[in-house]
Amino acid sequence: MPEQVRFRGGVHPDDGKSLSQAAAIQDAPLLETYTVPLLQHIGAPPKLVVAKGGKVLRGQRLAEPSGFVSAAVHAPTSGTVKEVTEVALPTGRTGPAVVLQADGEDKADEGLAPLTDWAEAEPQVLKQRIVDAGIVGMGGAAFPTAVKLSPPATKPISVLILNGVECEPCLTADHRLMLEQPEAVLTGARILARVLGVRTVRIGIEANKPDAIALLTEKARGTGIEVSGLRVRYPQGAEKQLIHALTGRKVPAGGLPMDVGVVVQNVGTAVAVAEAVTLGKTLYERVTTITGRPVVRPGNWRLRVGTPYAKALELAGGVSFDPAKIISGGPMMGFAVYSLDIPVMKSTSGILLLAREDVTQFTGEACIRCGRCVDACPMALMPGTLSVQIENERFDLAETWHALDCIECGCCAYACPAHRPLVQHLRRAKQEVMARRRAAENKSKR
Amino acid sequence: MNAQVLQAVWAVVLLTGTGTVLGLVVGIVVKLFGAEIDPRIEEIEGLLPGANCGGCGFAGCVAFAEALAHGKAEPTACPSNSAAAVERICALLGVAAGTRNPKVAVVLCGGDNAKARQAALYNGVVDCKDAMLVAGGAKGCRFGCLGLGTCARACPFAAIEITAAGIARVHREFCTGCGKCVAACPRNLIRLVPADAPVHVLCSSPEKGAAKRGVCEVACIGCRKCVKASGEDHITMNGFLAVVNYDNPPTAEVAAVCPTGCLVATTPPAETETADPAREMVHA
Numbered sequence: 182m183p184e185q186v187r188f189r190g191g192v193h194p195d196d197g198k199s200l201s202q203a204a205a206i207q208d209a210p211l212l213e214t215y216t217v218p219l220l221q222h223i224g225a226p227p228k229l230v231v232a233k234g235g236k237v238l239r240g241q242r243l244a245e246p247s248g249f250v251s252a253a254v255h256a257p258t259s260g261t262v263k264e265v266t267e268v269a270l271p272t273g274r275t276g277p278a279v280v281l282q283a284d285g286e287d288k289a290d291e292g293l294a295p296l297t298d299w300a301e302a303e304p305q306v307l308k309q310r311i312v313d314a315g316i317v318g319m320g321g322a323a324f325p326t327a328v329k330l331s332p333p334a335t336k337p338i339s340v341l342i343l344n345g346v347e348c349e350p351c352l353t354a355d356h357r358l359m360l361e362q363p364e365a366v367l368t369g370a371r372i373l374a375r376v377l378g379v380r381t382v383r384i385g386i387e388a389n390k391p392d393a394i395a396l397l398t399e400k401a402r403g404t405g406i407e408v409s410g411l412r413v414r415y416p417q418g419a420e421k422q423l424i425h426a427l428t429g430r431k432v433p434a435g436g437l438p439m440d441v442g443v444v445v446q447n448v449g450t451a452v453a454v455a456e457a458v459t460l461g462k463t464l465y466e467r468v469t470t471i472t473g474r475p476v477v478r479p480g481n482w483r484l485r486v487g488t489p490y491a492k493a494l495e496l497a498g499g500v501s502f503d504p505a506k507i508i509s510g511g512p513m514m515g516f517a518v519y520s521l522d523i524p525v526m527k528s529t530s531g532i533l534l535l536a537r538e539d540v541t542q543f544t545g546e547a548c549i550r551c552g553r554c555v556d557a558c559p560m561a562l563m564p565g566t567l568s569v570q571i572e573n574e575r576f577d578l579a580e581t582w583h584a585l586d587c588i589e590c591g592c593c594a595y596a597c598p599a600h601r602p603l604v605q606h607l608r609r610a611k612q613e614v615m616a617r618r619r620a621a622e623n624k625s626k627r
Numbered sequence: 628m629n630a631q632v633l634q635a636v637w638a639v640v641l642l643t644g645t646g647t648v649l650g651l652v653v654g655i656v657v658k659l660f661g662a663e664i665d666p667r668i669e670e671i672e673g674l675l676p677g678a679n680c681g682g683c684g685f686a687g688c689v690a691f692a693e694a695l696a697h698g699k700a701e702p703t704a705c706p707s708n709s710a711a712a713v714e715r716i717c718a719l720l721g722v723a724a725g726t727r728n729p730k731v732a733v734v735l736c737g738g739d740n741a742k743a744r745q746a747a748l749y750n751g752v753v754d755c756k757d758a759m760l761v762a763g764g765a766k767g768c769r770f771g772c773l774g775l776g777t778c779a780r781a782c783p784f785a786a787i788e789i790t791a792a793g794i795a796r797v798h799r800e801f802c803t804g805c806g807k808c809v810a811a812c813p814r815n816l817i818r819l820v821p822a823d824a825p826v827h828v829l830c831s832s833p834e835k836g837a838a839k840r841g842v843c844e845v846a847c848i849g850c851r852k853c854v855k856a857s858g859e860d861h862i863t864m865n866g867f868l869a870v871v872n873y874d875n876p877p878t879a880e881v882a883a884v885c886p887t888g889c890l891v892a893t894t895p896p897a898e899t900e901t902a903d904p905a906r907e908m909v910h911a
């Protein structure tokens with residue numbers, strides 16, 4: 182493995198991947214109903230295009246984008262729209278969702294024809310396909326992919342990076358995807374490169390997945406796509422850290438990857454793009470890791486969007502003992518949830534159940550000024566100092582000290598020997614700072 | 628040695644000289660151009676509560692005193708002041724005292740830990756706004772009081788108590804109606820109501836009756852009994868939630884018809900409050 186540029190900070194938690202990484206991806210059987218949330222991405226909520234009682238086919242559009250930063254939502258199977266109602270979401274909020282009664286036939290919609298000649302197709306046509314297929318970032322953030330592929334003319338892009346790092350402990354969905362669909366990953370990469378008009382494509386994979394690195398390197402031979410093994414350190418898969426490790430470029434504080442001529446896409450997104458273009462398939466299912474010690478058969482499943490968490494867990498054989506905590510996503514950046522009555526979304530990379538022994542209960546103490554959080558922070562912030570000020574509601578100081586640069590990776594809280602809820606404080610501060618900015622903006626408009 | 632003495636003398640002379648000259652300059656400038664400070668401002672300030680709660684709409688008590696002296700505010704705009712003090716300010720300014728409808732805050736949720744279900748154990752940062760960031764709050768009811776005291780900490784008069792059962796309660800005798808808590812509550816549960824309002828619906832959940840009942844014993848189930856008993860003018864239905872019309876409130880007796888007990892009559896303030904150290908601090 183070539184010597185990599187090392188990003189600063191980070192931590193090395195137990196990766197917990199052995200539970201599920203050997204389990205091949207399985208397709209989930211058809212359910213009777215699916216609850217498909219409308220807002221599954223960052224941006225404007227899409228506009229509903231079906232009504233109660235309407236019949237839809239698998240892959241047919243349920244809602245269309247309502248603006249540039251928005252994404253379409255598609256039916257996970259064929260059936261009837263039972264109702265449109267407010268449901269609880271994995272994020273802890275509630276939002277409108279289409280309840281779809283499956284007809285059991287699972288008939289596919291033929292709306293989008295496969296673009297077999299994509300290698301000659303206009304970039305614009307390919308990008309439109311990505312919009313039509315409702316593709317969003319599958320790594321967890323769910324930012325509409327087409328937006329990331331539309332940099333302003335002032336920001337030329339020279340490198341496309343595919344993110345196959347999967348540094349989040351316990352998750353193995355991307356790993357399995359790279360092992361089982363390497364061609365789709367590479368095709369997706371080439372389509373994305375064509376849309377962006379870049380020649381340099383790099384795939385970054387953490388060194389704890391040697392089989393995926395070997396396989397992709399082998400398959401990529403002759404395509405010009407370079408596969409790199411990266412040192413195992415969390416958060417190696419965070420956009421800015423990955424860019425730094427692979428290109429040595431540093432995204433400025435408050436900036437975006439496009440500021441240094443880079444676009445990063447998750448490998449899952451690449452597969453979705455490949456399928457949308459070559460098969461005409463819209464984004465209505467994804468690979469999700471269901472894992473944790475209480476789970477009877479931890480593994481990776483291809484789940485349709487709208488599958489309730491409870492049903493997903495049944496696929497994995499249910500639980501052998503009561504979990505103490507349920508997390509949507511991975512242990513470092515996922516969201517704690519308290520109900521399994523929430524639907525799988527385009528961004529659901531994992532469903533993690535933790536046993537009582539895996540959950541530490543603690544009360545934060547006063548900061549002992551050891552500085553470990555500063556060492557751990559990959560964004561070079563001072564989490565300890567920030568947290569004390571945030572406790573005193575000094576959000577103005579938090580803003581000055583770059584709280585908005587925090588990527589909520591949780592390294593600081595992981596490292597703190599005084600168990601201070603550092604990342605929790607930072608999250609709160611980011612919210613408050615954004616609210617203050619919005620308030621100031623509204624004021625200046627008036 | 629002589630040179631040193633001389634140096635010291637020079638230093639003294641020089642410094643005294645500069646000081647005197649600059650002092651004179653400042654004095655003359657103030658005499659010529661200086662603004663007259665209205666002596667009433669200080670006096671008015673002394674008659675204000677000094678809590679800087681912002682209830683008057685100004686940056687603090689001093690700013691409000693200045694506005695009063697310049698005739699840019701009404702003495703009654705301070706929600707926190709005693710009637711006697713307002714009268715004295717009016718006399719000082721030579722204006723007629725307007726009437727004031729005193730308001731108090733009420734937390735429109737009755738589901739304490741004994742009556743409402745917790746959906747999960749939350750052991751994060753003890754603050755309602757922080758708790759909202761973790762799965763939207765761990766209480767079974769998504770609209771109910773989280774009991775982590777963000778409102779209580781925002782109250783400049785220490786009028787809000789988080790009870791042992793884990794819910795925010797306003798002590799009416801201390802509440803001045805400044806409204807700070809209203810803005811603090813992330814669940815928008817607190818409302819300023821006329822101090823003489825006789826009844827309140829202590830529920831803010833717009834969900835269907837059965838859903839609310841599943842998580843809380845004292846939810847408003849939308850049965851409309853109170854509306855029938857009091858008439859549409861006094862209580863209206865907002866979906867599945869009864870809402871008191873505070874401009875034309877019903878009588879306290881209507882509370883008796885409520886089957887769940889979420890419609891409650893205002894209780895008179897407790898007779899004598901024992902001194903609470905937290906309150907002492909605020910007024911010190």
Ligand code: SF4
Nearest residue numbers: 558587588590591593
């Ligand atoms: S401050 Fe933010 S970016 Fe830094 S370690 Fe903590 S969570 Fe990560």
Ligand code: SF4
Nearest residue numbers: 548551552554565597
């Ligand atoms: S790691 Fe914890 S105890 Fe150490 S300086 Fe940071 S906040 Fe303070």
Ligand code: SF4
Nearest residue numbers: 782802803805806808
């Ligand atoms: S309870 Fe609310 S309205 Fe009443 S004094 Fe306190 S902050 Fe002001």
Ligand code: SF4
Nearest residue numbers: 755772773776778812
């Ligand atoms: S009333 Fe609002 S701010 Fe006060 S404790 Fe309840 S939820 Fe928190």
